[in-house]
């Protein structure tokens with residue numbers, strides 16, 4: 123094939139799928155940098171995060187969406203609206219289906235929801251490292267029978283298998299277009315959102331069982347300051363919980379846990395910003411923030 127004549131393609135892609143399908147892990151594995159925050163609890167991805175993948179003949183802009191699910195709270199409804207909005211804007215959708223779980227009503231529901239959009243749909247069978255060949259073949263067959271997909275690609279984000287193939291397939295379904303972002307950009311996610319996610323991840327560490335979805339983080343301010351040891355960033359962050367009992371859990375005895383959270387988050391933020399960081403961390407109770415429009419707006423939903 124004459125490579126010079128291949129048209130340049132650029133556009134947007136996102137992964138969808140029921141909670142825990144492996145969307146965030148896959149995004150990270152493909153982008154090769156820790157952009158979206160993952161955890162083994164469902165519904166941890168709250169913000170739409172973009173990673174940009176540059177190749178000689180294409181630019182694939184990945185948009186990470188929260189899991190689509192039956193809404194139970196106002197937060198749930200807003201998340202679904204965000205997801206639908208994203209779906210209507212992208213060129214390619216990767217429908218993630220775990221290899222190690224039987225197809226269920228959740229997969230069929232999402233599959234139907236995305237069928238009528240302008241986007242091409244590629245079925246991505248994830249976590250292939252967890253199953254043997256026979257199981258994988260059965261799952262691929264079942265997926266093929268479930269819908270009319272532009273392609274079906276089995277991958278393992280953890281084992282790093284088939285990731286290049288997936289990128290190639292996704293890119294092949296992008297429209298012909300000039301490059302949309304500069305070469306050196308891997309994310310246009312606002313810095314504050316990424317920092318907030320790092321703090322939230324640190325705050326959740328070890329207490330996910332107790333506080334599954336009750337923590338939100340807001341970055342109030344980031345200031346540059348000069349110190350005796352040189353310049354540093356001063357980050358003002360607020361951790362929101364829903365009840366004072368949760369506040370006590372986050373803070374820990376005599377503030378011990380919050381200090382650990384702060385240290386852990388500060389290190390990650392310093393890595394992200396490439397700078398020395400001072401983290402000013404406070405915990406606030408915002409009663410039922412998940413159901414309160416005022417808080418949701420403040421927290422960026």
Ligand SMILES: Nc1nc2c(ncn2[C@@H]2O[C@H](COP(=O)(O)OP(=O)(O)OP(=O)(O)O)[C@@H](O)[C@H]2O)c(=O)[nH]1
Pocket residue numbers: 139140141142143144145146147148159160161162163164165166167188189190248249250251252277278279280281
């Ligand atoms: N063995 C294995 N585990 C994986 C793989 N991909 C993801 N996982 C695990 O599956 C769980 C869910 O992965 P996530 O990437 O957070 O899933 P998600 O679809 O983004 O989940 P939500 O944020 O809830 O929508 C985590 O515990 C991951 O470590 C994989 O390729 N192999």
